[in-house]
Amino acid sequence: MLSCKEVSRLLSESQDHKLTSWQAVQIWMHLLMCGLCRQFRRQIRFINQAISRYRILEKQLDIESACLSEDARHRFEQSIRSHSTNSPTSGK
Secondary structure, eight states: OOOHHHHHHHHHHTTTSOOOHHHHHHHHHHHHHOHHHHHHHHHHHHHHHHHHHHHHHHHHHHHHHHSOOHHHHHHHHHHHHHHHHHSGGGTO
16 A cells, blocks of 8 residues: 555645556555545646636736737837838938
């Protein structure tokens, strides 16, 4: 039977790679009897879900901040046009 220390290590490792079937069975048997390790597993899952949600939100915010509204795009284009027609290299 695995100790709590071994189970916590394996549960942590399972977040990065797949455990062997035997390791999974040993963890399952331990979790049947150990409430503290079940709580630790719930906490690891919660943290990983929070990180995943944060990464998704972070990507969405990057995309949204990179996109200009139609009005902002129109003002930006007008500003470029007015500066390019007034510049000394525009041929005037």
